[in-house]
Amino acid sequence: MAEFKTNPEIVQPENLVYKRTDLLTPKALSYCPGCGHGTAHRIIMEVLEEMDIQDKTIGIAPVGCSVLAYEFMNIDMQQAAHGRAPALATAVKRLMPDKFIFTYQGDGDLAAIGTAETIHACNRGENIVIIFVNNGIYGMTGGQMAPTTLPGMKSSTSPYGRDVHTMGNPLRITELVAQLPGTIYVTRQAVHTPSAVRKAKKAVRKAFENQKLNKGLSFIEIVSNCNSGWKMTPLKSNEWMVENMFPYYPLGDIKVNEE
Amino acid sequence: MKELKLMKGNEAFAEAAIRAGADGYFGYPITPQSEVMEYLMAEKTHERTGMITLQAESEVAAINMVYGGASCGKKVLTSSSSPGISLKQEGISYIAGSELPCVILNVVRGGPGLGTIQPSQSDYFQATKGGGHGDYRMIVLAPSSVQEMADFAGLGFELAFKYRNPVMVLSDGAIGQMMEKVELDAQKPRLTEEEIIKNTPWATTGKTKDRERNIITSLDLESSKMERHNILLQEKYAKIEEAEVRYEKIGCEDADYAFIAFGTSARICQKAIELAAEQGIKVGLMRPITLFPFPKKAVAQMTEKVKGILVVEMNAGQMIEDVQLATQGRVKVEHFGRMGGIIPSPIEVVEALKQKIIGG
Numbered sequence: 187m188a189e190f191k192t193n194p195e196i197v198q199p200e201n202l203v204y205k206r207t208d209l210l211t212p213k214a215l216s217y218c219p220g221c222g223h224g225t226a227h228r229i230i231m232e233v234l235e236e237m238d239i240q241d242k243t244i245g246i247a248p249v250g251c252s253v254l255a256y257e258f259m260n261i262d263m264q265q266a267a268h269g270r271a272p273a274l275a276t277a278v279k280r281l282m283p284d285k286f287i288f289t290y291q292g293d294g295d296l297a298a299i300g301t302a303e304t305i306h307a308c309n310r311g312e313n314i315v316i317i318f319v320n321n322g323i324y325g326m327t328g329g330q331m332a333p334t335t336l337p338g339m340k341s342s343t344s345p346y347g348r349d350v351h352t353m354g355n356p357l358r359i360t361e362l363v364a365q366l367p368g369t370i371y372v373t374r375q376a377v378h379t380p381s382a383v384r385k386a387k388k389a390v391r392k393a394f395e396n397q398k399l400n401k402g403l404s405f406i407e408i409v410s411n412c413n414s415g416w417k418m419t420p421l422k423s424n425e426w427m428v429e430n431m432f433p434y435y436p437l438g439d440i441k442v443n444e445e
Numbered sequence: 446m447k448e449l450k451l452m453k454g455n456e457a458f459a460e461a462a463i464r465a466g467a468d469g470y471f472g473y474p475i476t477p478q479s480e481v482m483e484y485l486m487a488e489k490t491h492e493r494t495g496m497i498t499l500q501a502e503s504e505v506a507a508i509n510m511v512y513g514g515a516s517c518g519k520k521v522l523t524s525s526s527s528p529g530i531s532l533k534q535e536g537i538s539y540i541a542g543s544e545l546p547c548v549i550l551n552v553v554r555g556g557p558g559l560g561t562i563q564p565s566q567s568d569y570f571q572a573t574k575g576g577g578h579g580d581y582r583m584i585v586l587a588p589s590s591v592q593e594m595a596d597f598a599g600l601g602f603e604l605a606f607k608y609r610n611p612v613m614v615l616s617d618g619a620i621g622q623m624m625e626k627v628e629l630d631a632q633k634p635r636l637t638e639e640e641i642i643k644n645t646p647w648a649t650t651g652k653t654k655d656r657e658r659n660i661i662t663s664l665d666l667e668s669s670k671m672e673r674h675n676i677l678l679q680e681k682y683a684k685i686e687e688a689e690v691r692y693e694k695i696g697c698e699d700a701d702y703a704f705i706a707f708g709t710s711a712r713i714c715q716k717a718i719e720l721a722a723e724q725g726i727k728v729g730l731m732r733p734i735t736l737f738p739f740p741k742k743a744v745a746q747m748t749e750k751v752k753g754i755l756v757v758e759m760n761a762g763q764m765i766e767d768v769q770l771a772t773q774g775r776v777k778v779e780h781f782g783r784m785g786g787i788i789p790s791p792i793e794v795v796e797a798l799k800q801k802i803i804g805g
Binding site: 240241242243244246247253254256260261262263264265266267270273274275276277278280281282285302303306 | 469499505507511512513516517535543649651653658659660661662663
């Protein structure tokens with residue numbers, strides 16, 4: 187894998203206004219240019235660095251585009267079978283309650299094959315953080331229909347558009363888990379603009395602070411783009427996301443239990 | 446200090462797991478093994494030793510909890526019965542691929558499908574030849590008494606950690622449900638975090654400044670690296686075959702014939718030996734205790750002493766394939782089995798010996 191390096195001839199110390207967190211490894215991300223995963227990775231790692239909990243955090247990677255998350259996150263990580271990350275996280279947290287545990291999952295992983303693990307971990311109120319990146323498609327396997335693919339949206343397995351009569355409606359699993367008493371904080375964020383990134387990072391911080399206080403399960407959906415799977419330029423995919431994804435998946439807090 | 450108790454096989458296994466210093470049990474109810482989790486819950490393991498007992502939403506979730514716990518270097522286990530073990534195969538393959546230690550109890554019932562809740566040995570192939578996807582092996586221990594149900598919980602953990610490999614205790618509905626006296630080991634303390642970091646430096650316990658991050662994964666997209674990983678796995682399995690074979694021989698010294706049987710079938714054969722002796726037939730029993738590694742050499746050596754071997758199993762003929770491979774056609778090998786939850790009677794077994802081996 188290629189390595190990310192700052193060119194010291196270009197970036198003089200006096201010009202350095204932003205530094206990549208040491209909690210991201212030097213490896214170049216394997217995500218498509220324009221994809222939101224890289225930003226999502228970064229804000230989580232920045233939060234862990236700011237809270238100084240690198241040595242106490244165990245991350246669980248999914249199956250899907252972010253299957254290699256452990257290549258980029260400089261923390262101890264486990265790579266789960268498809269959809270099973272919340273089951274792993276449950277055991278890890280129960281066995282090591284003083285550690286910080288999070289899962290990082292996509293829509294196919296969390297909202298289709300892992301629906302049972304997701305709902306039951308949320309329902310038990312496991313004291314963990316679930317980060318759910320929803321781009322409405324199976325990116326890794328080549329753009330198939332996901333549980334969150336929008337009505338009429340084309341994918342390689344819905345080439346004429348998602349027909350809700352035969353393929354079902356997109357699943358708003360975030361609203362669903364917000365109904366469960368075990369979830370303490372449920373929010374939907376995005377990372378397509380600087381202000382959205384700041385908000386999303388704040389949500390991630392809140393989620394880990396919740397875990398520190400043993401409050402229960404925090405669930406953060408990040409609505410993101412898949413320019414490759416959607417067959418658009420990165421810019422166009424972000425515009426399309428704002429116009430089409432956000433109306434169906436509105437951003438903002440869904441449940442904030444401050445008790 | 447050892448303690449003598451009268452217990453069900455399933456309960457003895459659960460109690461022995463606590464005493465072995467287990468950190469976590471994750472399970473899902475299914476007959477005929479539900480007593481394992483019931484016992485652990487009734488014992489309040491969290492108060493007794495700090496051990497976690499958790500009822501998962503499915504066998505799939507339970508084995509993946511085991512995967513997560515084992516990744517942290519914890520002593521974790523699960524139990525189920527045949528249909529549930531089928532559901533666990535995905536997780537078992539990941540556990541084997543990631544080289545994680547754990548103990549899995551299968552209290553086998555008759556199949557296929559939902560089958561029956563009665564005892565069977567029809568999961569031999571699934572347990573010993575892989576079960577899930579990919580080239581891997583579990584160490585498979587086959588108890589034939591309540592005592593061994595207890596002993597193999599501790600031995601299972603010992604072997605699992607020695608080889609970083611899943612261990613299956615392949616029992617059956619009869620051994621799991623029957624009551625016998627059992628001698629239990631004294632309570633072993635659970636390992637502290639410092640001990641875990643020392644014993645299993647690969648475990649995901651949190652990346653400290655003094656070491657690189659630990660990653661538990663079964664994935665490598667580079668074929669050359671994946672092949673290398675597979676070669677190392679196979680070398681480990683070869684080492685296990687060399688060092689960990691366990692079996693028992695009963696009355697084989699001057700026997701003309703031999704039974705080869707494991708678990709409940711071996712118990713039936715012990716009675717059949719007595720019945721045969723009354724009829725002047727000298728037959729012994731060879732009981733494999735490890736089904737993987739299979740006692741190939743010991744079975745091969747038997748061909749020099751006996752005229753014929755009857756493999757007795759509660760299935761359609763599964764272990765017989767390993768016996769045939771080991772004996773290489775040097776003596777007559779036949780199979781007698783009952784299926785669908787039927788336990789053969791000792792009389793039937795002696796009749797089968799007479800018909801298929803002595804008279805055949």
